[in-house]
Amino acid sequence: xxxxxxxxxxxxxxxxxxxxxxxxxxxxxxxxxxxxxxxxxxxxxxxxxxxxxxxxxxxxxxxxxxxxxxxxxxxxxxxxxxxxxxxxxxxxxxxxxxxxxxxxxxxxxxxxxxxxxxxxxxxxxxxxxxxxxxxxxxxxxxxxxxxxxxxxxxxxxxxxxxxxxxxxxxxxxxxxxxxxxxxxxxxxxxxxxxxxxxxxxxxxxxxxxxxxxxxxxxxxxxxxxxxxxxxxxxxxxxxxxxxxxxxxxxxxxxxxxxxxxx
Amino acid sequence: xxxxxxxxxxxxxxxxxxxxxxxxxxxxxxxxxxxxxxxxxxxxxxxxxxxxxxxxxxxxxxxxxxxxxxxxxxxxxxxxxxxxxxxxxxxxxxxxxxxxxxxxxxxxxxxxxxxxxxxxxxxxxxxxxxxxxxxxxxxxxxxxxxxxxxxxxxxxxxxxxxxxxxxxxxxxxxxxxxxxxxxxxxxxxxxxxxxxxxxxxxxxxxxxxxxxxxxxxxxxxxxxxxxxxxxxxxxxxxxxxxxxxxxxxxxxxxxxxxxxxxxxxxxxxxxxxxxxxxxxxxxxxxxxxxxxxxxxxxxxxxxxxxxxxxxxxxxxxxxxxxxxxxxxxxxxxxxxxxxxxxxxxxxxxxxxxxxxxxxxxxxxxxxxxxxxxxxxxxxxxxxxxxxxxxxxxxxxxxxxxxxxxxxxxxxxxxxxxxxxxxxxxxxxxxxxxxxxxxxxxxxxxxxxxxxxxxxxxxxxxxxxxxxxxxxxxxxxxxxxxxxxxxxxxxxxxxxxxxxxxxxxxxxxxxxxxxxxxxxxxxxxxxxxxxxxxxxxxxxxxxxxxxxxxxxxxxxxxxxxxxxx
Numbered sequence: 001x002x003x004x005x006x007x008x009x010x011x012x013x014x015x016x017x018x019x020x021x022x023x024x025x026x027x028x029x030x031x032x033x034x035x036x037x038x039x040x041x042x043x044x045x046x047x048x049x050x051x052x053x054x055x056x057x058x059x060x061x062x063x064x065x066x067x068x069x070x071x072x073x074x075x076x077x078x079x080x081x082x083x084x085x086x087x088x089x090x091x092x093x094x095x096x097x098x099x100x101x102x103x104x105x106x107x108x109x110x111x112x113x114x115x116x117x118x119x120x121x122x123x124x125x126x127x128x129x130x131x132x133x134x135x136x137x138x139x140x141x142x143x144x145x146x147x148x149x150x151x152x153x154x155x156x157x158x159x160x161x162x163x164x165x166x167x168x169x170x171x172x173x174x175x176x177x178x179x180x181x182x183x184x185x186x187x188x189x190x191x192x193x194x195x196x197x198x199x200x201x202x203x204x205x206x207x208x209x210x211x212x213x214x215x216x217x218x219x220x221x222x223x224x225x226x227x228x229x230x231x232x233x234x235x236x237x238x239x240x241x242x243x244x245x246x247x248x249x250x251x252x253x254x255x256x257x258x259x260x261x262x
Numbered sequence: 263x264x265x266x267x268x269x270x271x272x273x274x275x276x277x278x279x280x281x282x283x284x285x286x287x288x289x290x291x292x293x294x295x296x297x298x299x300x301x302x303x304x305x306x307x308x309x310x311x312x313x314x315x316x317x318x319x320x321x322x323x324x325x326x327x328x329x330x331x332x333x334x335x336x337x338x339x340x341x342x343x344x345x346x347x348x349x350x351x352x353x354x355x356x357x358x359x360x361x362x363x364x365x366x367x368x369x370x371x372x373x374x375x376x377x378x379x380x381x382x383x384x385x386x387x388x389x390x391x392x393x394x395x396x397x398x399x400x401x402x403x404x405x406x407x408x409x410x411x412x413x414x415x416x417x418x419x420x421x422x423x424x425x426x427x428x429x430x431x432x433x434x435x436x437x438x439x440x441x442x443x444x445x446x447x448x449x450x451x452x453x454x455x456x457x458x459x460x461x462x463x464x465x466x467x468x469x470x471x472x473x474x475x476x477x478x479x480x481x482x483x484x485x486x487x488x489x490x491x492x493x494x495x496x497x498x499x500x501x502x503x504x505x506x507x508x509x510x511x512x513x514x515x516x517x518x519x520x521x522x523x524x525x526x527x528x529x530x531x532x533x534x535x536x537x538x539x540x541x542x543x544x545x546x547x548x549x550x551x552x553x554x555x556x557x558x559x560x561x562x563x564x565x566x567x568x569x570x571x572x573x574x575x576x577x578x579x580x581x582x583x584x585x586x587x588x589x590x591x592x593x594x595x596x597x598x599x600x601x602x603x604x605x606x607x608x609x610x611x612x613x614x615x616x617x618x619x620x621x622x623x624x625x626x627x628x629x630x631x632x633x634x635x636x637x638x639x640x641x642x643x644x645x646x647x648x649x650x651x652x653x654x655x656x657x658x659x660x661x662x663x664x665x666x667x668x669x670x671x672x673x674x675x676x677x678x679x680x681x682x683x684x685x686x687x688x689x690x691x692x693x694x695x696x697x698x699x700x701x702x703x704x705x706x707x708x709x710x711x712x713x714x715x716x717x718x719x720x721x722x723x724x725x726x727x728x729x730x731x732x733x734x735x736x737x738x739x740x741x742x743x744x745x746x747x748x749x750x751x752x753x754x755x756x757x758x759x760x761x762x763x764x765x766x767x768x769x770x771x772x773x774x775x776x777x778x779x780x781x782x783x784x785x786x787x788x789x790x791x792x793x794x795x796x797x798x799x800x801x802x803x804x805x806x807x808x809x810x811x812x813x814x815x816x817x818x819x820x821x822x823x824x825x826x
Contacts, residue, residue, distance in 0.1 A: 148337030150592075 001072065002065035004031055004039065007058040008077030012046075019047040020101060021056055024084035028071035028092025028111060036061045068092045069111075075100075079117075086113040089130070102139075105132040108156065121165070122146070127175065129155040140165035140184070143177055153177070153194060169196050172212060188214045191255060209245050209255030217260045223247075226257055234258065265755050266291050266299040269726060272307030273733045275693050276314060277702040278717035282694045283733050288312065290724035293755040297720055305757075307728050310749055313697045315374030315725025317716050319704040320492075320529050320564050321645035322576055323364050324378050324392035324401070326385045327597070327605040331358040331574045331646070334595055335609060338574060350764050357573040357646040361395035366764045367652055369398045372727025372748045373700075375715050375773075377708060378403040379442055379492055379529065380578050382599040383410070384802070386436035390813035393772055398758050400715075400818070402708075402773035404492050405436040406578055406603040408443035408474055409450040412795055414467045417477045423781065426481040427788040430777035435808040437774050437817075439708075440489040441482050444578035446474040448496050449604050452580040460496050460506050460513075471496050472513045479514040479525055485777040485822040486520045488709025490527045490562065498533045498582045504547035507534040511554055511561050520825035524559070527707055530566025530644035532626040544618050545681035548625045552632030555639070562707050563633070564640035567626025567657050568619070569649020570674070572611045577647060580604040601799055612649065614674035617681075622648075623674065624682035630661055631687045636698040640707060654700070655745035659738040661691040666738035693733055713773070713820060724755035771816040778823045 006026065012019075022045040031039055039061065040054025053059060057077075065071045068091040075085060075096040083101040086094045090109045099117040106125040115123075118136035124143040138160045143153035144167050152171035163181035173192040182200035191209035198205070201218035206226065215234070226244035233239070239258040246253045269288040274281050289299040322328055332339065332355065341356035342363065353363040368376060381389045381403040393401045407413055407429055416425035429441055448458040448471065461470050475493060482491045495510040497503040507528075514526040528534070537547035555563055575586060580596055583606025587594035594608040612619045626648065633639040641658070645651040660666050664687075671678055671685055679685055691699075705716020714723035728751075731744040747762030758766045779785050796804040811817075 146337065146340065148335055148339075150337075 001063050001070050003062040004071065004073045005058075005060045005062075006053070006073060006075050008075070008079065008082065009056060009058060010077070012056050013078040013081060018078075018081040020081040020083050021046050022084045023075075023082055024087035026053065026073060027086060027089035028068045028073060028094070029090050031073065032065060032068040032071050032092070085115075086111070086132075089113070099136070104134075105130075105158075108132065118162070124153060124156075124158045124177075126151065127153045127156045127158065129175075131156060132158045133161075134159070135161040137162035137181070138164045138168075138179075140167055141170060142168045143172060143175070144168070144170035151192070163200065168198075169194065172196070182218065188212065188255075206244055206255055206257045208248055209257075210248050210252045211254050213256040213258065215239070215258045220259045222259075227253075231261070232258065265293070266302035267305065267724070267752065267755055267757075268299055268302035269305045269307050269312060269728065269752075272310055272312035272728060274312045274718065275697040276718040277694055277698045278314075278706070278711055279719045281718070286312075288718055288726060290726075290752070290755040293724045294714070295718055295720055295722045295724055305728070305750060307749070309732050311693060311729040311731055311733055311744075312718075313372065313727050313729070314701045314705075314716050314718050314722070315727055315751070315753065316368070316372050317701045317704040317708065317710060318368070318373055318376040318642065318651065319527075319640045319707055320379045320566075320642045321376050321651050322378065322380060322647070323376055323645070323651075324361065324396060324403070325381055325389035327380075327576045327578075327607060328358060329388070329392070330595060330597070330605075331576050331607050332360065334593065334607065335574055338572075338609075349767055356652075357650045359650075361392050362397060362767075365397035365399050365767065365770070369751050369753065369759050369764060370747050370762060371652070371654060371745060372729065372751050372759075373399065374723075374725040374727075374751070374753050375400045375402075375705075375710065377401070377439070380444060381405045381436060381438060381442070382578070382603050382605070383407070383432060383436045383438075384599050384602055384807075386438070386809050387813055390437060390772065390809060394769070394813070394815065397767035397769060398753055398764075399770045400773060401770060402439035403436075404440050404442035404489075405432055405438035406442050406444055407432055408441075408446040408478060409448075409578075409603045411601045411799070412792060413474065413478070414450070414464075414469060415791070417469050417474050418467045422477060422480055422484075423784045424788045424791070425477055426484040427779045427781070427785045428792070429478070429481050430485065430779040431785075431788065431792070434776055437772065437809045437814055439773055439775050440487055441478055441491045442494075443475060443478060443491060444494040444603065445471075445496050445498065445582065446478075446493075447471040449578055449580050452584075452604060453598055457581040458496060460509055472510070475510065475513045475526075476517070479517045483517055483520045483525065484825055485779075486825050487777065487822050488521070488712070488775060488820055489707070490519070490524045492527045492529060494529050494577070494579065495534060498577075498579055499536070499586065501536050501538040501540055501544045503534055503536050504550055507531070507551060508554055511558065515558070515560055517560065519560070521709060523707065523709060524562035524638075526561050528561055528563045530642060530648065531563045531629055532566040532568065532622065532648060533644070535625050535629065541618055544621060546621055546625045546628060546683065548628035549632055549683050552629055555633050556635070562638050562640070563629065564642040564644075564704075565626045565629045566642055566644035566648045567630070568612050568623040569643055569653030569656060570612050570614050570619070570623055571649065572609065573646045573649050574607065575610045575647045576605065576607040578603045578605050580606045582606070583608055586610065600801060601795065614670075617675040617677035620675035620678050621681050624671075624678050624684035627657070627660060627667070628682065628684050628687065630691075630699065631689045632683070636691075636695045637703045637706060639699060640704045641699040652746070655742045658691075658696055658700070658745050659742040662693075662696065662741055663736065663738035664688055664690050709820075710773075713818070724752060726750070726752040728752075769816055771818045772814040773818045773820065774814065775820045775822050778821060780824050
């Protein structure tokens with residue numbers, strides 16, 4: 001097991017306007033096999049400039065790894081303007097201690113990312129596989145597609161300890177999202193597959209969905225374009241089952257929405 | 263300072279001057295081809311293919327609808343991003359690239375001139391503003407004059423002189439190059455949710471598209487216009503439309519060309535060569551179209567060959583875009599341009615798994631292979647409608663290699679073996695023919711050979727493309743790579759691309775045509791009619807309408823006097 005600690009230097013985030021750092025090059029796949037000096041030389045974008053990792057982060061490396069799977073990267077310090085943590089990663093583990101900026105775990109294919117805090121918009125965007133755990137809240141567009149695309153998350157598992165913002169799993173086609181708190185409007189918008197579990201409340205979930213399933217355990221503000229089918233039991237609890245979204249036409253409406261009976 | 267360049271040892275293909283794969287030296291001084299030079303910078307093109315700069319006869323690269331396409335397809339913007347360099351500004355986009363990218367990518371393929379074929383007159387400034395931002399290339403634009411209420415009036419009244427006076431005014435006012443028609447009559451009818459076939463009378467004017475086409479062709483030939491009317495006819499993209507296509511070709515038969523060229527240039531004919539009665543029995547009728555072109559001298563065509571993959575369709579043919587959107591259910595946008603034209607945009611995926619798309623792919627190639635005289639047919643993808651222009655090298659390699667065609671045919675939908683002639687065609691293009699369909703022939707179709715484009719004779723523009731392949735190369739992959747990134751592209755005597763990288767990005771010129779209408783009395787009457795239109799209907803005043811000179815900082819003006 002190899003532990004790579006990356007602590008954002010205080011002076012990097014001390015300006016009036018904090019300049020974002022984009023760290024999609026700092027994944028276990030990319031850092032595996034590199035020594036401390038080499039890791040310090042990996043380029044990251046800081047605003048519109050490319051900088052060395054060592055100039056922005058205190059770097060420490062402990063232990064050795066036989067593959068990217070055995071690499072664990074820990075981000076520390078002020079991460080509120082650190083974007084693309086774990087973006088595109090295929091293996092290994094990343095832990096972020098604190099609130100993180102946008103695109104955390106985007107287009108991830110494997111491995112595990114844990115955020116010990118909140119994640120800003122687009123966390124798990126277009127995720128393909130692996131596991132993303134956000135212990136705090138997730139902002140808008142969790143596991144959604146990026147603007148204009150027609151496919152969001154296709155695989156992997158995402159867990160949010162707190163609440164999630166708007167449009168969770170927009171154009172989602174596979175994988176699973178579990179939200180322990182509430183989801184803001186339009187969870188599962190235009191969903192094409194996969195599964196979203198919302199343990200709290202949800203507002204107009206499943207709009208334009210044509211496949212996949214959404215399970216809500218709290219209160220739901222329903223769309224009128226879902227058809228009530230009957231009652232179903234999932235894991236010893238009783239749910240009302242709906243099919244939709246009929247706004248997409250009768251033939252296409254093959255999404256399922258379960259709402260827990262009070 | 264005198265800039266001199268000598269390209270030695272290259273194998274030159276210059277069809278306009280009858281040079282077919284000969285070792286020749288090319289000398290350039292002050293941006294023009296000359297006999298000899300004294301102290302040149304020397305480029306050794308030993309064994310490599312040398313051609314004039316490419317000339318694209320039809321690609322939607324600039325203007326309102328192109329920009330709407332960019333705005334409404336952020337997902338396309340993600341494909342093809344490149345950060346800025348010392349020479350290049352930041353790049354983005356695949357089927358709707360940004361302006362800078364458009365210039366760089368064309369230059370990398372060895373192109374130096376592109377025709378924007380659909381400029382809504384009222385929005386001409388937008389097109390010219392984007393031209394200013396497209397580096398390297400020389401450009402021109404064709405204003406849409408066919409769904410215009412002034413045109414309708416004069417076609418109805420049969421006043422051909424005033425129609426000629428009007429197109430002269432319009433081409434000058436928009437700083438355009440010629441006359442473009444897109445679904446004549448149909449785009450205007452679309453404002454009332456209708457469309458028009460070739461011989462349908464319109465409700466408001468009682469005129470038919472055929473009458474509009476004939477009248478504009480005759481008006482165009484009253485001047486020594488470098489280019490024929492540029493026609494996207496009615497009924498694009500519908501099964502069985504090839505019959506109307508052939509009828510449309512007949513419409514301008516007998517109109518006398520004022521110059522040595524066709525009377526009608528019919529664009530992206532792939533979309534008009536469809537047989538069958540529905541999408542279920544859809545088939546290629548490219549053979550019928552090609553036979554007509556082979557037998558007749560008054561038409562030239564470009565192909566609009568399909569590049570399999572995702573793209574953005576955009577055209578002034580509003581009703582067609584709507585019916586396409588009805589098929590795909592993807593996003594769609596539509597726009598009306600008052601009194602003049604309209605436009606629609608929707609994304610589209612040409613998939614080799616789909617029978618219809620696969621047959622469409624074969625049609626664009628069949629047209630090129632079945633038209634015997636390459637001077638009558640031009641390579642286009644109707645960028646971005648049938649695919650982005652960066653697909654040209656794919657098409658070139660496919661034309662040059664029967665082997666590659668067979669490989670693709672075996673991979674796409676098997677319907678192509680029953681519904682298309684392509685599998686049975688053995689013809690392979692040689693480099694001379696490629697040079698014709700990509701520069702020499704297109705320059706001739708646009709009348710640019712007299713203005714230094716499409717050839718390497720003394721006095722021509724110093725626009726040269728050097729491709730890093732031997733003339734004997736038959737491997738489709740190598741041909742494709744070579745045509746994608748030149749060894750050198752030289753524009754106006756300046757090296758702009760070296761080893762596939764853009765090394766200089768000078769500003770290009772805008773080519774304008776100024777038709778000169780001689781009869782002042784008729785011109786005044788036309789202006790008086792036009793003033794009435796502006797007063798009664800336009801939301802702008804006539805004084806504010808013409809595009810100012812500031813919009814063409816590097817103009818190249820071609821005068822078109824009345825034909826004798």
